[in-house]
Amino acid sequence: MFRNKKGDDRYISFWLFLNWGLILGAIVVMVLLFYGAKMDVREEEAKIIGLKLADCLIDSGKFNDTFLSEDFNIFSSCGLNRDAMWNGDYFFNVSVFQDGQLKKENVTGVADFETLCELSKTSKGDFPLCYEDTFHADNGFDIKVYTASNQAGLKI
Amino acid sequence: MKRGLLHSKKGAEDFLNSKVAFIVLNVIFIALMLFYLLRVQKGASLIEQTYAKQIALIIDQAKPGTSLNIDISELYSLADKNNFGREGTVKIDYAAKKVIVKVADGRGYSFNFFSNSVIMWSVDKKSQKLNIEVKENV
Numbered sequence: 001m002f003r004n005k006k007g008d009d010r011y012i013s014f015w016l017f018l019n020w021g022l023i024l025g026a027i028v029v030m031v032l033l034f035y036g037a038k039m040d041v042r043e044e045e046a047k048i049i050g051l052k053l054a055d056c057l058i059d060s061g062k063f064n065d066t067f068l069s070e071d072f073n074i075f076s077s078c079g080l081n082r083d084a085m086w087n088g089d090y091f092f093n094v095s096v097f098q099d100g101q102l103k104k105e106n107v108t109g110v111a112d113f114e115t116l117c118e119l120s121k122t123s124k125g126d127f128p129l130c131y132e133d134t135f136h137a138d139n140g141f142d143i144k145v146y147t148a149s150n151q152a153g154l155k156i
Numbered sequence: 157m158k159r160g161l162l163h164s165k166k167g168a169e170d171f172l173n174s175k176v177a178f179i180v181l182n183v184i185f186i187a188l189m190l191f192y193l194l195r196v197q198k199g200a201s202l203i204e205q206t207y208a209k210q211i212a213l214i215i216d217q218a219k220p221g222t223s224l225n226i227d228i229s230e231l232y233s234l235a236d237k238n239n240f241g242r243e244g245t246v247k248i249d250y251a252a253k254k255v256i257v258k259v260a261d262g263r264g265y266s267f268n269f270f271s272n273s274v275i276m277w278s279v280d281k282k283s284q285k286l287n288i289e290v291k292e293n294v
Contacts, residue, residue: 084270
């Protein structure tokens with residue numbers, strides 16, 4: 001009886017602090033999860049590489065057949081830096097087909113990314129993000145680009 | 157009778173005191189939470205990351221001959237707040253192909269770009285804009 005009567009004025013109690021602690025903990029966890037997450041631009045990077053490649057291999061709707069020559073430098077022609085492409089964060093595969101026949105292929109960067117990208121379609125995990133497209137040129141050529149990026153950035 | 161009256165007065169006082177303390181503590185708790193949320197929201201690391209990535213993507217996408225102006229006043233105000241010199245706020249390391257953004261001492265964010273173009277950059281302190289010129293690499 002006595003304890004019940006006194007209970008009315010017990011505003012500040014252990015349960016109050018526990019309640020606050022739980023609310024505060026939940027807010028801190030949510031904030032850390034939200035702001036701690038990577039601002040992911042890997043998909044955009046992969047797309048930019050793909051579009052740059054397509055842009056330099058197709059000129060006014062026609063396939064730039066200098067790509068088929070042995071001394072074609074894809075890096076300087078397409079505005080991509082060779083060292084950056086080989087730094088372990090990127091991958092690209094350009095394949096040129098004529099009437100369904102593969103004429104030439106150029107593979108640069110981490111080759112595993114192509115497999116990992118395929119894997120990301122069926123499994124969850126921190127895989128590189130990819131871009132894939134096929135461009136049709138007027139002179140009967142098809143250019144297939146497959147690009148990937150896994151750059152996360154660096155806190156210094 | 158007297159004792160009863162005294163007792164109830166004291167009880168009422170206690171009740172009032174605990175109610176006031178409860179309200180004051182609640183207000184402090186809510187204020188602390190809001191302060192924490194606002195601080196995190198305006199956090200430097202998120203802004204550093206945003207600018208570094210945006211600048212790198214803009215450089216990667218730009219064709220030779222492009223000139224760009226990027227407003228960096230937000231970075232400057234954060235750098236001022238942290239007593240960090242404005243000089244080192246944004247740096248484009250053309251040789252290392254990196255964009256580095258810093259608004260406080262001893263920290264920052266770096267993001268690589270892959271464009272092969274020559275990047276010329278400067279900061280207009282008056283308009284607080286980052287000027288980038290993308291030139292063909294010959």
